[in-house]
Amino acid sequence: MTEMNINHFLSDESEFNNEDSSSKKAPLKPIPKIINGRYKIKRVLGVGGMGIVYQVDDLLLKSIGLEQYEFAIKVLNSESAEFNDADLLLVNEYLQANQLQHPNIVPIQHLALCEESQRGFLVMPMIKGELLSLLLDSPFEDIPDEARLKYAFILINCLLHCHKRGVIHGDLKPSNILISNNNELHLFDFSISRNIDPDKNNFAINFNQVHAWSGDYAAPEVLQGNAPTIKSDLYSLSILLYKLLLRTHPYQQKENTVETRTKEQQKIHKLLLQAMGPVPAERHLNFKVLISVFKEIKNKQNTEKKKPLLQKVTSVFSRH
Numbered sequence: 230m231t232e233m234n235i236n237h238f239l240s241d242e243s244e245f246n247n248e249d250s251s252s253k254k255a256p257l258k259p260i261p262k263i264i265n266g267r268y269k270i271k272r273v274l275g276v277g278g279m280g281i282v283y284q285v286d287d288l289l290l291k292s293i294g295l296e297q298y299e300f301a302i303k304v305l306n307s308e309s310a311e312f313n314d315a316d317l318l319l320v321n322e323y324l325q326a327n328q329l330q331h332p333n334i335v336p337i338q339h340l341a342l343c344e345e346s347q348r349g350f351l352v353m354p355m356i357k358g359e360l361l362s363l364l365l366d367s368p369f370e371d372i373p374d375e376a377r378l379k380y381a382f383i384l385i386n387c388l389l390h391c392h393k394r395g396v397i398h399g400d401l402k403p404s405n406i407l408i409s410n411n412n413e414l415h416l417f418d419f420s421i422s423r424n425i426d427p428d429k430n431n432f433a434i435n436f437n438q439v440h441a442w443s444g445d446y447a448a449p450e451v452l453q454g455n456a457p458t459i460k461s462d463l464y465s466l467s468i469l470l471y472k473l474l475l476r477t478h479p480y481q482q483k484e485n486t487v488e489t490r491t492k493e494q495q496k497i498h499k500l501l502l503q504a505m506g507p508v509p510a511e512r513h514l515n516f517k518v519l520i521s522v523f524k525e526i527k528n529k530q531n532t533e534k535k536k537p538l539l540q541k542v543t544s545v546f547s548r549h
């Protein structure tokens with residue numbers, strides 16, 4: 230691969246912005262079938278508001294006999310790539326994700342420039358599985374209660390890790406979460422991530438131009454064009470947890486659902502609502518109490534699991 234530096238991702242106007250129509254951009258070149266003679270595109274894995282993600286074979290790793298040669302490559306879609314310095318979105322994603330190290334967060338292995346198209350790209354491990362958004366809304370598959378609890382716990386863990394490392398995810402939603410075939414959760418998509426410390430945000434992003442957010446999960450202030458914050462992450466996380474654990478979106482619940490809920494579900498409802506208020510400063514989520522409710526549910530699940538066995542034993546004894 231040729232040597233390069235950050236200047237390869239910058240045009241003469243070094244701010245992510247497409248308002249200046251005077252600076253005519255060269256037409257966008259397509260991504261070739263083999264990128265830089267190394268990554269052979271096999272198929273599209275998914276499309277988001279800003280990027281396209283391809284499954285690729287790393288021909289170099291394949292040629293030296295490595296078994297792990299399948300990867301995912303993200304490029305900007307044609308709309309996002311039209312912004313001046315659009316590739317800075319990828320640089321930003323790379324920088325933010327690189328501050329993290331968590332088994333449930335998809336790492337970004339490389340940031341590189343496609344020589345043929347002069348477009349940036351990211352290389353990540355490919356996750357074989359299904360988007361949580363599809364699983365949550367699928368009429369054919371149901372995520373078991375135990376798995377829901379496990380995913381909720383992991384999601385909390387992931388977000389706390391991000392915030393501890395100073396990273397605001399900015400776009401938490403089920404379509405940015407993959408559940409792999411072995412039922413592990415993988416959080417990804419740090420394209421509009423920000424650092425809590427403004428000095429560490431190397432590039433300006435005009436959030437009015439970013440159309441990535443989904444009205445179902447983004448905080449109201451973010452939908453109005455403000456930069457995401459810890460409080461907006463908390464808002465999105467709470468909606469996600471609500472949907473996972475109470476099996477309905479908090480905006481869409483029916484009136485009588487509250488009465489049919491268990492004691493634990495009512496506690497979760499109350500806790501999560503406190504993090505979904507319209508005023509960011511007033512949002513709170515008591516993780517300690519929430520986790521203690523998870524434990525209560527887990528205990529109940531374990532007792533339920535043991536029941537049939539106990540009943541079997543009792544029935545054996547009653548025969549004598």
Ligand SMILES: Nc1ncnc2c1ncn2[C@@H]1O[C@H](COP(=O)(O)OP(=O)(O)O)[C@@H](O)[C@H]1O
Nearest residue numbers: 274275276277278279280282301355356418420
């Ligand atoms: N590492 C990966 N492995 C498999 N599929 C992925 C991976 N990363 C992303 N995808 C797929 O590509 C889609 C778009 O990726 P994403 O990073 O969310 O782009 P955007 O920033 O445009 O939202 C995802 O919804 C998912 O289906």
Ligand SMILES: [Mg+2]
Nearest residue numbers: 277404405418
């Ligand atoms: Mg996405």
